Ligand SMILES: NC(=O)C1=CN([C@@H]2O[C@H](COP(=O)(O)OP(=O)(O)OC[C@H]3O[C@@H](n4cnc5c(N)ncnc54)[C@H](O)[C@@H]3O)[C@@H](O)[C@H]2O)C=CC1
């Protein structure tokens with residue numbers, strides 16, 4: 001099932017659980033605006049290269065639309081639509097005053113030089129600058145983008161609208177970025193995991209953990225979980241996969257990745273087939289890379305008792321059914337990876353106030369939001385006798401539906 005069909009399916013199940021009026025259901029499903037732009041740049045060798053960029057603004061009932069920008073060869077309109085919709089429910093689950101959006105450019109950032117990436121980012125920003133803004137739509141990093149990408153967007157946007165640091169989040173600290181944003185999604189994954197395990201009378205100490213994806217989210221999650229005594233027994237990224245059943249030395253692995261740009265070849269572990277990493281023996285599985293990786297083909301092989309969705313839409317609905325029958329507990333993306341957008345919200349608030357928080361305050365506030373989010377999701381699970389995915393979807397959809405009804409439709 002593609003990402004959009006899967007996300008629509010989960011939304012519709014939640015809408016039924018809540019007994020939403022069918023007209024309201026339809027209006028919540030249709031995106032507010034879909035933008036598709038052509039971005040042509042001169043490459044370093046003087047030839048031209050054309051790319052397609054997207055920004056889907058899904059819903060703004062609860063506030064400015066918010067969500068990352070992804071640079072990846074597989075970016076397509078359906079996927080961006082699904083990811084934008086997920087942002088709407090995610091910001092509502094986190095209870096931060098935003099709607100949802102997502103963007104992307106179909107490109108392989110690894111094939112482009114820094115100056116080509118800068119030109120591409122600037123052309124994309126020129127094409128969308130009048131449709132984003134501090135109080136309309138606030139982009140942030142996602143797969144393949146980073147604080148430098150946000151700095152270029154900020155600079156290009158500011159040429160048209162005056163200096164506007166709050167138009168993007170996930171910026172470099174020197175340009176008004178928030179302390180703690182870099183680690184925030186991974187730290188949120190740690191807090192979510194702790195909250196879930198507590199529910200089962202367990203802690204992270206000694207748990208065997210597998211992480212798929214070792215970029216911003218996966219590497220921070222692995223580092224913070226290992227600092228709490230969790231054993232990271234296997235990790236993978238685009239370059240390969242490694243395992244060590246006594247636990248990988250994460251600080252050494254981080255150094256290796258800094259030097260070689262991938263986990264492949266790390267001497268503190270044995271190479272393993274990246275295609276079988278999800279089936280490695282562990283207590284906790286953390287997908288932190290692409291969507292749709294847990295599907296009807298491989299769900300039966302998963303040995304983890306808990307899956308914490310650090311990636312967006314890593315689990316297909318057909319896999320959800322198989323996992324549920326196996327008794328595997330899945331903590332869904334729209335709660336589990338909401339730490340990133342939550343600290344993006346703190347960054348936006350700091351920019352608007354012209355004030356900077358220290359990192360301890362950022363991390364403490366993040367913990368408060370993640371803990372409250374878990375409690376709210378759990379209450380929905382209890383009220384509707386459903387799993388965590390439906391608990392989170394019904395919580396998010398209900399909050400957006402309430403805001404939509406309060407604002408009304410009168411023209
Ligand atoms: N950056 C953020 O704040 C947030 C990111 N996410 C989600 O987390 C996931 C990861 O995002 P980031 O860490 O920001 O991206 P990133 O670009 O920093 O890292 C992506 C990682 O995935 C790996 N990867 C790519 N294809 C792979 C494959 N086929 N198998 C295994 N690994 C593969 C890459 O090598 C890299 O290690 C995405 O699904 C993203 O949407 C969710 C919430 C916030």
Ligand SMILES: O=C(O)CCC(=O)C(=O)O
Pocket residue numbers: 066067068069090138139140141142169170312337338340341342344
């Ligand atoms: O930090 C943000 O605004 C958005 C992060 C994001 O794209 C996500 O949560 O999937």
